Amino acid sequence: MRKQRWLGASAALVTLTLVLAACSSGASPSASAAGSSESAPASVPVTAHSDLKIGVVTDVGTANDKNFNEYTYVGTKQGAAAIGAAEPPVTVPKDSSEFASSIQAYVDDGYDIIVTAGFSLGVATTQAAHDNPDVWFIGVDQGPPCVNAEGLPDTTFACAGDAATLLPHFVALSYQEDQAGYLAGMAAASASKSGTIGAILGISLCGPCIRYTQGFKLGAESINPDIKLVVNWVTESDFVKAFNDPVSGKSYGDQFLQQNPDVDVLFQVAGKTGNGVLDAACEAGIYGIGVDVDQSLSYPNAAKCTITSAMKSLALAVSTDIGKIVDGSMKGGDDHWDASRDGIAYGPFHDLASAFPANMADLLDAAFAKMKAGTLVTCPEKCGDLSTLK
Amino acid sequence: MDGLIQLLYSVPVLGLLFQFVGYVIEIVPRIAPIILQNATPIALAALCGVMCERSGVVNIGIEGIMIAAAFVGWYVGVLVQPALGGDPSAFFGVTPALLVALGAALLAGMLISLLHAWLSITVRADQIISGTIINIAAFGLTGYLNTLISTTSPNGAGAFTRFRPPPEIADIPVVGWIAEMLLRQGPIAMSLIVIVIVFQVLLFRSRWGLRTRAVGEHPRAAETVGIDVIWVRYRNVVLAGALAALAGAYLSMEGTNSFQQGMTAGRGFIGLAAMIVGRWTPVGALGAALLFASARALGDSISFARPPGELGTLLGQLPGQFFDALPYLVTIIVLAGLIGRSIPPAADGQPYEREKAAA
Numbered sequence: 234m235r236k237q238r239w240l241g242a243s244a245a246l247v248t249l250t251l252v253l254a255a256c257s258s259g260a261s262p263s264a265s266a267a268g269s270s271e272s273a274p275a276s277v278p279v280t281a282h283s284d285l286k287i288g289v290v291t292d293v294g295t296a297n298d299k300n301f302n303e304y305t306y307v308g309t310k311q312g313a314a315a316i317g318a319a320e321p322p323v324t325v326p327k328d329s330s331e332f333a334s335s336i337q338a339y340v341d342d343g344y345d346i347i348v349t350a351g352f353s354l355g356v357a358t359t360q361a362a363h364d365n366p367d368v369w370f371i372g373v374d375q376g377p378p379c380v381n382a383e384g385l386p387d388t389t390f391a392c393a394g395d396a397a398t399l400l401p402h403f404v405a406l407s408y409q410e411d412q413a414g415y416l417a418g419m420a421a422a423s424a425s426k427s428g429t430i431g432a433i434l435g436i437s438l439c440g441p442c443i444r445y446t447q448g449f450k451l452g453a454e455s456i457n458p459d460i461k462l463v464v465n466w467v468t469e470s471d472f473v474k475a476f477n478d479p480v481s482g483k484s485y486g487d488q489f490l491q492q493n494p495d496v497d498v499l500f501q502v503a504g505k506t507g508n509g510v511l512d513a514a515c516e517a518g519i520y521g522i523g524v525d526v527d528q529s530l531s532y533p534n535a536a537k538c539t540i541t542s543a544m545k546s547l548a549l550a551v552s553t554d555i556g557k558i559v560d561g562s563m564k565g566g567d568d569h570w571d572a573s574r575d576g577i578a579y580g581p582f583h584d585l586a587s588a589f590p591a592n593m594a595d596l597l598d599a600a601f602a603k604m605k606a607g608t609l610v611t612c613p614e615k616c617g618d619l620s621t622l623k
Numbered sequence: 624m625d626g627l628i629q630l631l632y633s634v635p636v637l638g639l640l641f642q643f644v645g646y647v648i649e650i651v652p653r654i655a656p657i658i659l660q661n662a663t664p665i666a667l668a669a670l671c672g673v674m675c676e677r678s679g680v681v682n683i684g685i686e687g688i689m690i691a692a693a694f695v696g697w698y699v700g701v702l703v704q705p706a707l708g709g710d711p712s713a714f715f716g717v718t719p720a721l722l723v724a725l726g727a728a729l730l731a732g733m734l735i736s737l738l739h740a741w742l743s744i745t746v747r748a749d750q751i752i753s754g755t756i757i758n759i760a761a762f763g764l765t766g767y768l769n770t771l772i773s774t775t776s777p778n779g780a781g782a783f784t785r786f787r788p789p790p791e792i793a794d795i796p797v798v799g800w801i802a803e804m805l806l807r808q809g810p811i812a813m814s815l816i817v818i819v820i821v822f823q824v825l826l827f828r829s830r831w832g833l834r835t836r837a838v839g840e841h842p843r844a845a846e847t848v849g850i851d852v853i854w855v856r857y858r859n860v861v862l863a864g865a866l867a868a869l870a871g872a873y874l875s876m877e878g879t880n881s882f883q884q885g886m887t888a889g890r891g892f893i894g895l896a897a898m899i900v901g902r903w904t905p906v907g908a909l910g911a912a913l914l915f916a917s918a919r920a921l922g923d924s925i926s927f928a929r930p931p932g933e934l935g936t937l938l939g940q941l942p943g944q945f946f947d948a949l950p951y952l953v954t955i956i957v958l959a960g961l962i963g964r965s966i967p968p969a970a971d972g973q974p975y976e977r978e979k980a981a982a
Contacts, residue, residue, distance in 0.1 A: 294884055295770040325770055327763060328885075437943060465927060469943030478888045480664070480878035485923060488657050492927045505883050512879055534779075534880050 285346065287313050287321040287555065288339040290332070292351035293477075294505075296323045299531035301547065305350035305373045308548030312555025321348075332357035340365050346558060348551055349373065352441070355405075359386035359396075362403035369402045369558050371551060374441070376407030377567035397566030404554055404563060408545045409571035410441045411448030411612035412604050414500075416579040416597050417522050417543035418452025421498040422460050423596070424520050424540055424588045429495035433486060433510050434466035435475035435503035440617045442466075442502040445524065445543055447621060448611045449500055452600075463493050464622045467503055475506055482509025490517045498522065500543070511535035520588055527580040540588045542580030550576060572604035632932065642934035647921065652800030654920050656807040660878065661916035662909070663812040664689070664887075667870035668894025669901060669908035670822060674863035676903060677826065678856045679839040680743050681750040681972040684757030685867045686891025688732045692871030694765040696728030697882035698772060700780025715810045716784030724780050725872055732868020733861050735761070740860040744853060747974035766884045782880035783809040809877040811869060815909070818866070822905040835859055839968035842975040852975050867891070893954075900958050902965050911957070918953040922946030 289309050291302035302325070309321050324335045332354050339347045340361065346369045349358045355375040362370045363384045372378070379392040384399030396403065421430045432449055434442040446464055453460045467485050468474045474481050482503060490496060490513060499514040500522040501507030507524060514521035515538040523532065523542030532539070550570050557563035570576025579597050582589065590596075603609035613621050631641040651658070668685045675682040700720055707719040735757060742753040788806040793799045805816060826832040834855055837845040842852045870890070875882045893915060900914075901907025926946060929935040958965070 293766075297770075327766055468947050470947045473885070473888050474947075477883065477885055479881060479883050479886060480874050481661075481888065483879055484657050484661050484920075487660075488654055488920060488923055489927060491653065491657070492924065508881065508883075509879050532881070 283317040283319070285313075285316065285318040285559070286342070286344040287318055287346040287348065288342075288344045289321050289323040290335045290339070290347065290349045290354065291323060291325050292353050293326055293328055296325050300526050301351045301373065304526060304547035305348060305551055308551030309348045309555065311548060312552035315552065315556055316559045329353060333360065336361045340368055345369060346371065346555060348555075349375070351375075356386040356388065359400070359403065362400045366400075366402060369563075370404065371554055371558075372403065372405045373547060373551060374406060374408065374545075376405035376569065378403060378405040395566075397564065401565040403565050404558075404568050405566065406550050406554070407567055407569050408441070408550075408576055409569070409611070410444040410543075410545075410577070411451075411616065412572050413543035413545060413577035413579070414445035414448030415452035415455075415604075415609070415611040416577075416600060417445075417500060417541060418449035418454075419456050419597060419600060420452075420541045420579065420589065420593065421449065421500060421520075421522055422453035422456035423590055423593055425457075425460070425498045427495045427497045428457060428459060429461040429463065429493070430498040430500070431463045431465075431489065431493060431496035432500040433482075433489060433503055433507065434464065435468070435506055436472060437466045437469045437619055439475070439502075443617050443619050443622065444612060445502045446500070447613055447616060449543070450622070451611055451613070455600075456596075461495075463489075463496055465489060467506055476504035478506050479509035479512070482506035483512045484509075486510040486513025487516075490514070490519070498540075500524070508532045508535065511539060514538055520585075523580060529580065529583045536583065538585075539580075539583075540585045541582055544578045544580050546570065546576050546578055572601055573607065639934055639937065642930065642932055646930040646934060650921065650924050651917065652803075654924060655800050655804035658913060658916045658920045659804050659808060659815075660812055661919060662912040663815050664870040664873045664878070664890045665894045665897055665915060666815055666819070666909045666912035667811075667866050667873065668891045669897035669912055670818065670905055671863040671867035671870070672895050672898035673826075673901075673903055673905055673908055674822070674835075674859050674866065676898070676971050677839045677968055678835050678859040679842060679968060679970040679973065679975065680740070680856055680860050681754070682736075682739060682860065682863065683751060683754035683892075683895065684735070684739055684761075685754075685870075685894055686887050686889070687754075687758035687761030688735050688864055688867040689871035689874065689891050690765050690885070690887045691735055691761040692728040692732040692868035693875035693886060694769065694871075694882050695731035696724045696872045697779045697875040697880075698768075699727035700724035700876070701772075704780040711781055711784065715786065716781060717810075718780060720780035721783065721876065724876065728872040728876070729865045729868045732864040732866075732871065734864075736861045736864025736867070737857075739864075740857045743974065744856050744860070747976065750972050750974075762885065765882075769882060769884055779875070779880050779882070783811065783877045785809045786813070809873075811873045811877045814869075819905045819909045826905060836968070838975075839970055842970050842973075843978075846975075846977070853977070856975070870894070896954055896958070899965050899967075900954060903967065911954070914957065915950045915954055918950040922949045 287309060289306050294302055296306055297303050306323050313321050326332055326335045336347060336357055348371045350373050352374045355372060358370050358372040358375060359378060359380060378396035379387045379390055380394040380396045380399055381387040382394045384394055430453060432446045434446060450462050453462060497519045499519060501510040502524050503510060511521040511532060512535055515535050520540045521535055521538050523539050525545055528542045529536040529539045554563060615621050632638045671685050703723050704720040709718045711718055739753050739757055742748040743750040785808055786806055793803040834850050838852050838855045846852050874886055897908050897911035900911035925938055929939050
């Protein structure tokens with residue numbers, strides 16, 4: 234009898250833990266949707282589009298990460314507010330196995346526009362776009378989309394299908410990383426006293442990481458033709474170690490700086506692993522450069538040595554595209570954001586402007602203007618090819 | 624001397640081996656402090672495993688205890704930092720807030736371990752299931768709470784800083800690099816060595832150790848000589864929780880000063896492997912963790928700068944994935960070939976039920 238009671242108690246405990254654990258996948262879209270539509274500000278003018286339902290699925294992590302998740306969400310909120318739709322709910326999947334179900338929950342609830350944040354959700358978003366041709370999907374950092382002849386996600390990267398015609402309601406955002414990297418490279422070469430700078434990539438398989446670094450190299454050379462750039466990547470195969478392991482990033486950065494003692498500016502292109510790289514830079518007393526967003530804000534621990542960041546304008550792209558979907562001018566397929574659309578930028582210097590020559594901002598703005606005009610080459614011929622960096 | 628080395632290097636096939644040994648001898652002293660840092664969370668996790676399993680309780684929830692402790696330590700630091708304030712002291716960068724945070728992390732680890740002890744000792748639940756629940760729940764809960772809390776990207780209480788030994792120490796011939804490796808560390812990594820030695824001595828040379836091993840090998844016999852099996856198991860499992868918590872605290876309070884969802888990245892499970900490779904002894908576990916960390920650091924080193932000569936040419940032709948897999952390959956090879964049979968404590972994983980008084 235006694236033993237059975239214990240067993241019952243432990244079974245209850247087990248169930249409770251599992252329920253609690255399941256909670257971490259975030260409130261269900263329907264619940265948060267109900268909550269947020271009630272709290273939608275009354276001042277928003279009611280337009281013909283106010284009944285549009287827009288939802289966000291982020292990458293793993295948090296919705297307020299001052300990074301991809303947050304700025305995707307901010308952009309969606311801005312876009313929704315601009316068209317008078319209710320404030321969009323957000324779902325944060327616990328791990329990659331919940332990507333598809335998180336998207337499907339919005340589809341089942343009759344959402345009209347579903348925004349997914351980050352490259353990792355690309356396959357799940359493409360699949361959902363194929364299965365639900367009436368729903369608009371905006372995939373941040375998922376362009377150009379790669380589909381086979383049936384419009385299904387192509388994990389072999391043959392990309393035989395034309396996504397724009399096969400999936401006309403799937404907008405895959407891509408960014409001209411090499412332009413942002415170019416600006417960061419100019420900043421790095423200007424701040425470097427030793428004439429040797431470094432870049433640490435998360436993984437050799439990451440095209441955007443490579444383009445960032447290729448631009449970084451050209452930008453640095455535009456300031457100092459003799460600059461030496463040391464490039465390494467944390468791993469060739471392990472995505473967790475590449476992007477989600479700051480402790481490994483820290484020790485990798487330590488070792489990198491120990492074996493390359495001349496490096497005095499270090500560019501991280503390794504996501505959260507790269508936050509550890511910035512830590513290593515700070516500890517070694519050199520400068521770090523952040524990636525994707527203003528990392529002085531997204532990673533305040535390293536703000537004391539983060540001189541700037543190579544940025545993508547995530548919020549702008551999402552809010553613009555929501556507007557274009559509503560006015561009917563949006564088309565599916567790759568939606569490319571470069572300097573000409575203000576899709577990239579360099580991060581503010583914050584308290585570290587003294588690291589640069591006084592005319593740094595002018596130089597960067599001039600280069601940005603040339604990019605806008607399309608007269609500045611920011612990527613070598615083999616753009617996205619790692620061999621150019623070896 | 625140099626001539627002899629060149630001669631050895633030029634021997635066909637075997638010369639490559641000599642070149643590799645030469646490269647290791649050259650590079651390892653330079654990266655030794657980083658190796659010990661990488662090994663610290665793995666070794667502490669392994670020590671947690673050793674203490675649990677030596678007392679007869681399997682604990683695969685180490686990874687979960689680590690992530691929970693990493694989170695609690697970081698978040699308590701966030702909470703108490705404004706109240707306690709204070710600048711980092713010269714002594715390891717210690718602040719009052721950091722100490723409170725470390726205490727909270729240890730407490731959290733011990734509480735979760737207490738749950739595991741209760742489930743596996745009192746309730747006699749399946750210990751694998753109990754550990755699995757701890758892993759799932761810890762990852763889910765820390766992820767969920769982190770989502771709620773990190774809305775403002777708060778700064779933690781900072782991190783323990785490393786001791787910087789005077790440069791003369793590294794210049795001592797032959798052993799200088801070992802001293803450098805042990806001293807150029809933060810407090811958690813430095814205390815690891817002390818913990819390993821004390822644990823090893825206690826486990827094999829003290830009354831506590833004898834009782835622990837008796838309870839893990841033959842609890843019935845232990846009971847007949849008057850050892851309270853249940854109490855010994857409870858105490859050891861909860862103590863072991865503090866070790867795993869220290870591993871977690873290392874991640875969020877010494878290795879970095881931030882919490883990242885899933886930042887344990889499998890180190891708790893690697894620690895379990897290190898426990899087995901180290902044949903359930905503290906020194907062995909440390910050795911296995913160091914071996915694993917060395918393989919990783921060596922792989923990174925080779926990617927930074929290829930060694931000269933034929934060896935470099937050969938390594939340059941290997942795919943990069945090989946170096947990613949190197950630590951795991953080394954673990955498998957050592958486990959399968961070098962250490963002989965690895966025998967767990969006889970009563971490992973078996974719940975103990977007191978014999979009923981004669982009816």
